[in-house]
Amino acid sequence: MERRTLGTDLSVSALGLGCMGMSEFYGPRDDDSSLRVLHEAADLGIDFLDTADMYGPHHNEELIGRFLRETSTPMKVATKFGIVRAAGEYRRSLDNGPDYARQACEGSLRRLGVERIDLYYVHRVEQDRPIEETMEGLSHLVNEGKIARVGLCEVSAETLRRAHAVHPVTAVQTEYSLWSRGPEEEVLPTCQELGIGFVPYSPLGRGFLTGRFQDGQFEEGDFRASLPRFQDDAAQANRRIADLVAGMAKRKGCTPAQLALAWLLAQGKNIVPIPGTKQSKYLHDNVGAAEVALSDTDLADIDAGLAERPVSGARYTAEGMKGVDA
Structure with missing residues (x-):
């Protein structure tokens, strides 16, 4: 698989693997099945x-730690801190304080079973705390060898610049896909200017862009059922976007998922999408995106089609929007 570099020195596979759904939010979990998918991902070149x-909470890091003990393939692991929530609750608070960052980092190191975290993100930015204070605290963890690099999630361009002035930011992780293009306005250009990597999460629109989940049928425990874009009227309107993706994919001889990921890969060499899955068939489908080449004409056609199909509904509920674009 093609390799890309986040920041100055984090060399990773062009596609990563988002592991959140292996623990919660997307229906029941099955650790043995998830471990098989993790091993398959390594075999396919994803590292x-x-x-x-907060995924679990804690369960996901424990699962990744178990996988790391089982595999001989060198892996790069990104984890996050800053969202505080109790098990079984979606409601959460934010804490980016240096003391909490240290406590959270120690817990992540223990659960992952590693001596140093490759990339440590601020999961959501705490509104009333200066980002400079948070970055200063994280820089101490870098100097102590507990984390190798710092990342930020869902930040504004202004916050990113302020953070980067205190300590180098290796990557920004934000939702970015064919139906979530907000980062193109300011954040992506800022990343490219400053040499910062960009990691799109939910690159398949939480499955909607692949043609799935358009009928409102979800397993118990699947939080997509509560998201505004998946509600009846919004889903009906957004189906036009999924139909556009399906039509273009048919033209290119690939699947809708592969087209959506190939489009992201074409947006810049500093971009590494992290599609999440806990199923082998979707993992293999996603990896095939690396072989799909989109021409300038293809990209222009996609842009023109999306311009005629505005997205209906917000990305999250009000609770989920806490800390977004902060």
Whole structure:
């Protein structure tokens, strides 16, 4: 698989693997099945895993730690801190304080079973705390060898610049896809200017862009059922976007998922999408995106089609929007 570099020195596979759904939010979990998918991902050339302490909470890091003990393939692991939530609750608070960052980092190191975290993200930015204070605290963790690099999630361009002035930011992780293009306005250009990597999460629109989940049928525990874009009227309107993706994919001889990922890969060499899955068939489908080449004409056609199909509904509920574009 093609390799890409985030920041100055984090070399990873061009596609990573988002592991959140292996623990919660997307229906029941099955650790044995998820471990098989993780091993398959390594066999297919994926060496960049994305997790967070709040997935589970804690279960996802423990699962990744178990996988790391089983595999002989060198892996790069990104994890996150800053969202505080109790098990079984979606409601959460934010804490980016240096003391909490240290406590959270120690917990992640223990659960992952590693001596140093390759990329440590601020999961959501705490509104009333200066980002400079947070970055200063994280820089101490870098100097102590507990983390190798710092990342930020869902930040504004202004916050990114302020953070980067204190300590180098290796990557920004934000939702970015054919139906979530907000980063193109300011954040992506800022990343390219400053030499910062960009990691799109939910690159397949949480499955909607692949043609799935358009009928409102979800397994118990799947949080997509509560998201505005998946509600009846919005889903009906957004189906036009999924139909556009399907039509273009048919023209290119690939699947809708591969087209959506290939489009992201074409947006810049500093971009590494992290599609999440806990199923082998979707993993193999996603990896095939690396072989899909989109021409300038293809990209222009996609842009023109999307311009005629505005997205209906917000990305998250009000609770989920806490810390977004902060």
